[in-house]
Every structure is written in C-alpha cells, then in structure tokens.
Amino acid sequence: MASKGNFELLCLENPLLDIQGVGDEKLLEKYGLKANDAILAEEKHLGLYDDLIKNYKAVLIAGGAAQNSARGAQYILPADSTVYIGCIGRDKYGEHLEEICAQAGVKTAYRYDEETPTGRCGVVITGHNRSLCTDLAAANKYQLDHLKQPEVWKLVENAKFLYVGGYHLTVCVPAILALAEEAAAKDKLFILNLSAPFIPQFFKDQLDQVLPYVDILIGNETEAGAYAESHRLFSKDVKEVAKSIVQLPKKNSKKPRTVVFTQGTDPTVSVVAKDSGDFEIKETPVHAIGQELINDTNGAGDAFAGGFLAGIVRGKPLETAIDMGQWLARLSIQQLGPSYPFPKQTY
Numbered sequence: 532m533a534s535k536g537n538f539e540l541l542c543l544e545n546p547l548l549d550i551q552g553v554g555d556e557k558l559l560e561k562y563g564l565k566a567n568d569a570i571l572a573e574e575k576h577l578g579l580y581d582d583l584i585k586n587y588k589a590v591l592i593a594g595g596a597a598q599n600s601a602r603g604a605q606y607i608l609p610a611d612s613t614v615y616i617g618c619i620g621r622d623k624y625g626e627h628l629e630e631i632c633a634q635a636g637v638k639t640a641y642r643y644d645e646e647t648p649t650g651r652c653g654v655v656i657t658g659h660n661r662s663l664c665t666d667l668a669a670a671n672k673y674q675l676d677h678l679k680q681p682e683v684w685k686l687v688e689n690a691k692f693l694y695v696g697g698y699h700l701t702v703c704v705p706a707i708l709a710l711a712e713e714a715a716a717k718d719k720l721f722i723l724n725l726s727a728p729f730i731p732q733f734f735k736d737q738l739d740q741v742l743p744y745v746d747i748l749i750g751n752e753t754e755a756g757a758y759a760e761s762h763r764l765f766s767k768d769v770k771e772v773a774k775s776i777v778q779l780p781k782k783n784s785k786k787p788r789t790v791v792f793t794q795g796t797d798p799t800v801s802v803v804a805k806d807s808g809d810f811e812i813k814e815t816p817v818h819a820i821g822q823e824l825i826n827d828t829n830g831a832g833d834a835f836a837g838g839f840l841a842g843i844v845r846g847k848p849l850e851t852a853i854d855m856g857q858w859l860a861r862l863s864i865q866q867l868g869p870s871y872p873f874p875k876q877t878y
C-alpha cells in the first residue's frame with residue numbers, strides 16, 4: 532500500500548452535526564417519530580433539537596451520512612485519499628465539522644452559505660434503534676456553481692471514485708449529474724447510496740435520473756423494499772430488487788452495474804450484471820457481535836459504506852470490500868454515534 536493517497540475518492544452530500552440523545556417512547560410520540568427511521572424535519576419537529584439538549588443530555592457529534600462514510604474510508608486508506616464536498620454555514624457548528632474532518636484526515640471543500648446555519652440531525656436513540664430527523668438548513672443550499680469553481684472541479688477531475696449519498700437527491704441533482712457525467716465520460720466509478728426509504732419513495736424521479744450513471748449502488752433491505760414499492764416491482768425480495776436494478780439502462784457500457792444490499796445481521800447480498808445477461812449473485816456473511824457490545828447503531832450503514840469504499844479504492848475483490856464494510860460497521864456500532872475507534876485498528 533502506498534504511504535500517501537492522491538485524493539482518489541471524492542464524496543458529495545449534506546454536512547450535518549448530529550444532536551444525539553437516548554430518548555424514550557414519549558419523545559418519539561411527541562414529535563411523531565418512528566423508532567427506526569430517517570426523515571426531513573417539518574415545522575412541528577423544530578423543537579426536537581433543544582428538547583434533546585435540555586432534557587435528554589444530547590451530545591454533539593459529526594454526522595451527515597456521506598461525511599461519516601468519507602471519514603470511515605479515510606480511516607482505512609492512506610493519508611490524503613479522501614475529499615468531501617457539501618454546504619455549511621459560517622458558525623460554530625460548521626467550524627466543528629471542519630475540525631472533525633481535519634482530524635479524520637478528510638480534505639473538505641465546503642460551500643459556505645452566508646445566511647443559513649449549518650444543518651443538524653436530531654438523533655433519538657431507543658435501544659438498538661435510531662430515529663433521525665434532519666433540518667438541512669445550509670446543507671440544502673449546495674449549488675452546482677460551487678462544484679464548477681476551478682479549484683473544486685480540479686478535485687473532481689483528479690478523483691477516480693465519485694461517491695454520492697442518496698440524501699443529496701433532495702438537495703442538488705445538477706451537482707450529482709455533473710459528477711455522474713464526469714465518471715461516465717472518463718470511465719471512473721460512480722457510486723450511489725440509497726440512504727433511506729424516503730429517497731426511493733418520495734424522490735423517485737430524481738433517483739431514476741441518476742441511476743443510469745450508477746456503477747455501484749449501495750442500500751439496505753428497507754430501502755430495497757421502498758424501491759420495489761415505488762417502482763411497482765413484482766417482488767420485494769432483495770435479490771429480485773437488486774437484479775432489477777442491475778439490468779437498468781447504463782450510460783457507461785464499459786462497466787457492469789453492481790448492487791449491494793446489507794440486511795442487518797443477515798448476509799449482505801451483491802448482484803453483478805454479467806455480459807451474458809446473467810447475474811453473479813453472492814451472499815457475504817456478517818460477523819455479528821454480542822448485543823451488549825453495541826453502543827448505538829447511528830451511522831452503521833455509513834460505516835459500512837466507508838469500509839466498502841476503501842476496499843473498492845484499494846482495488847479489492849467485491850466480497851473483500853463488503854467484508855471491509857462489515858468490519859468498519861462493527862467497529863462503529865461500538866462507538867458513540869457515527870465514529871471510529873482510536874487508536875486506529877487495522878483490517
């Protein structure tokens with residue numbers, strides 16, 4: 532392994548600060564939240580953040596799904612391998628995110644919105660469930676103009692692996708498509724995460740616009756189910772959903788499409804489209820840990836994506852990359868929120 536990377540992995544999404552507390556039924560009920568879900572905050576949710584801080588001893592931790600994955604990938608990769616892009620405000624929360632990324636060795640190229648505060652995500656932990664309620668604020672102000680600034684676009688041109696969190700489909704599709712086009716034109720890998728069930732459910736058109744460019748799609752079983760429902764597939768079975776997605780039209784015909792669906796502690800399913808029109812379907816087992824070792828599951832999926840991305844960047848076979856994702860997820864669920872242990876462990 533080289534001692535230094537060349538920022539070959541570039542990630543785009545919504546930088547958020549997580550306000551995480553251990554909640555209860557009463558709190559979930561008060562704000563109409565499901566125990567295990569991810570939603571965009573509406574007016575009625577805006578009291579949640581102060582409530583968590585004042586009444587539930589909430590702590591502030593770095594969040595934003597793809598930002599967590601970028602930190603996760605960099606945890607494994609050699610120094611200077613990862614760049615992260617998104618929009619924050621000029622405030623304390625934004626500064627905090629900059630510090631955390633710098634500590635993790637992730638290079639950031641943030642857009643700053645002068646008028647809007649940095650986005651926050653309320654995280655209500657109940658047992659092994661987590662409910663995420665996001666007030667995007669500045670994260671919602673990302674613009675294609677920023678990506679096209681010469682010093683930022685240079686980072687895009689330099690990168691070989693472009694990763695977008697599906698949550699960004701709610702924010703700036705033109706920026707996602709610019710990365711997607713760059714990947715297709717130069718035969719780079721374009722990787723997308725479905726992120727949450729509400730993305731295939733309520734942002735179906737945006738997702739369908741981007742899917743033709745996707746070389747690798749990452750998701751979990753509930754997102755696969757939501758995709759099946761909104762696309763009226765005949766089955767919600769993860770393998771069937773994956774098969775249906777790998778067959779969709781593809782801009783870059785030089786690379787087959789791969790779909791990877793995690794399923795909690797059940798084996799991770801991967802499906803690769805083969806030239807013959809056939810599929811290569813694999814199941815990679817999860818090395819489960821004792822329930823008593825789990826701190827919280829906030830960021831588990833992001834850690835999986837981070838470990839998986841590191842494997843892909845390092846040119847590992849698909850099953851090894853999946854195992855690296857499982858390895859990092861296992862480390863992260865033993866930490867508070869979307870974090871990784873120090874001193875560093877090695878895969």
Ligand code: 26A
Pocket residue numbers: 544545547548549569570571593594595596597599652663664665667696698699701829830831832833869
């Ligand atoms: C657009 N939305 C809803 C979001 C998010 C999000 N990251 C980006 N966009 N909603 C929750 N998250 C992040 O997901 C992580 C856990 O997987 C949270 O900040 C949390 O760190």
